[in-house]
Amino acid sequence: MGKLSIDQLRERVRGAVVTPDDESYDEARKVHNAMIDRRPAAVVHCANAGDVMATVDFARENGLDLAVRGGGHSVPGFGTCDGGVVADLSGMRGVRVDAAGRTARAEGGATWGDFNAATYAFGLAATGGIISTTGVGGLTLGGGIGYLARGLGLSCDNLVSADVVTADGRLVVASEEENADLFWALRGGGGNFGAVTSFEFRLSPVKDIYGGPMLFELADAPTVLRSFADHIADAPEELGGFPAFQIAPPLPFIPEDRHGDTFALIVACWSGPLDEGERAVGAFRDFAPVVAEHVGPMPYPALN
Ligand SMILES: Cc1cc2nc3c(=O)[nH]c(=O)nc-3n(C[C@H](O)[C@H](O)[C@H](O)COP(=O)(O)OP(=O)(O)OC[C@H]3O[C@@H](n4cnc5c(N)ncnc54)[C@H](O)[C@@H]3O)c2cc1C
The missing domain is CATH 3.40.462.20 (Vanillyl-alcohol Oxidase; Chain A, domain 3)
Structure with a gap:
C-alpha cells in the first residue's frame, strides 16, 4: 500500500482529523501544561482501536513523528509534537467493570476520574493518581503512585493486560501470558512501546x-x-x-x-x-x- 494522504486518513477513521487549516486546531493541539505550544501536522481524535491503528500506519508511512495523547498531563508535553501526528485518545474514555471478576477495563484515553467513578459503584478501586483529571494511560505506563499505593502497589502493579497498537499498526494483547516482554515494558517504561487502546486492571475493595x-x-x-x-x-x-x-x-x-x-x-x-x-x-x-x-x-x- 502507498502512503496515505490526510484525505485518505479522514476517510479511514471514524474520529475527526484536525489540521492547521481547521478552526478547532488551536483547541485540538492544547495539552494541560500551557507552557507547551506545539504545532502538529494533524491531530486525530481517535474513536476506537481501528482509528489508532490507522493513525499509527499514517504516521509510519509518511515518516512523521507520532505522539499519543491520553489524559494530556505530561509536564514536558509528550502527548503532542511539532510537525507530526497526534493520536488523541481523549474521546476513548469508556470504563467497563467486571464486579464478579474484580477487574475493570479502561479505554486508553480515560482519566482517573472516569475510572474511579465507574468502579466506586461496585465498592472497588485500583491505585490511581491523586487528581481526577490525570490520564490512566500516561500515569500507568509511568508506574503510577497514589493514595492506595502503599497497600495495593503502583498502578502498573494492578495492570492485568493491555490492548496495544504496535509501531507496525497491529493490535496485540500484552499480559503475563501473551507478549510478556511487551507487558513488562509497559509497566513503567512510559509511552514508547505502543499505543494502548485499553487497560485491564485488577480491583480491590475500596469504597x-x-x-x-x-x-x-x-x-x-x-x-x-x-x-x-x-x-x-x-x-x-x-x-x-x-x-x-x-x-x-x-x-x-x-x-x-x-x-x-x-x-x-x-x-x-x-x-x-x-x-x-x-x-x-x-x-x-x-x-x-x-x-x-x-x-x-x-x-x-x-x-x-
Ligand atoms: C496535575 C497532575 C497531577 C499528577 N498526579 C500524579 C499522581 O498522583 N501520581 C502519579 O504517578 N503521577 C502523577 N502525575 C504525573 C502523570 O502521571 C504523568 O504526567 C503522566 O504521564 C500523565 O499521563 P496522561 O495520560 O495524563 O498524559 P499524556 O500527556 O496524555 O501522556 C503522557 C505520556 O504517556 C503516553 N500515553 C498516554 N496515554 C497513552 C496510551 N493510551 N498509550 C500509549 N501511550 C500513552 C503519552 O504518549 C506520553 O508519552 C501528575 C501530573 C499532573 C500534571
Missing part, C-alpha cells in the same frame, strides 16, 4: 475512605515533612498521604483572611475500616498546629 486535606503553616513545613516521612514508614498500609505545598483556594473551610496564602499540606487517605479512620489520620495533627482541615468520611472519588 468510602476517611481523609481529606490538612493545612499547616509554611514555617512548619520542615517539621511536617520530616514527621510525615517518619510516621508513614511504619504506618498501616491502608494509610496514604500526599504532602505538598498549596496556595489556599477560597474554600469555606479555610479562614477567609488566609485565602491566597501558601501552606504546607497533607492530604490524608485512610482506606481501612471507617471507624478506625479518625485515629489513623489524626496522627498527622500531632506534627504541627493545623490551620484548617476538611477531613472526614467521603467517597474515594471525591478525594480525587
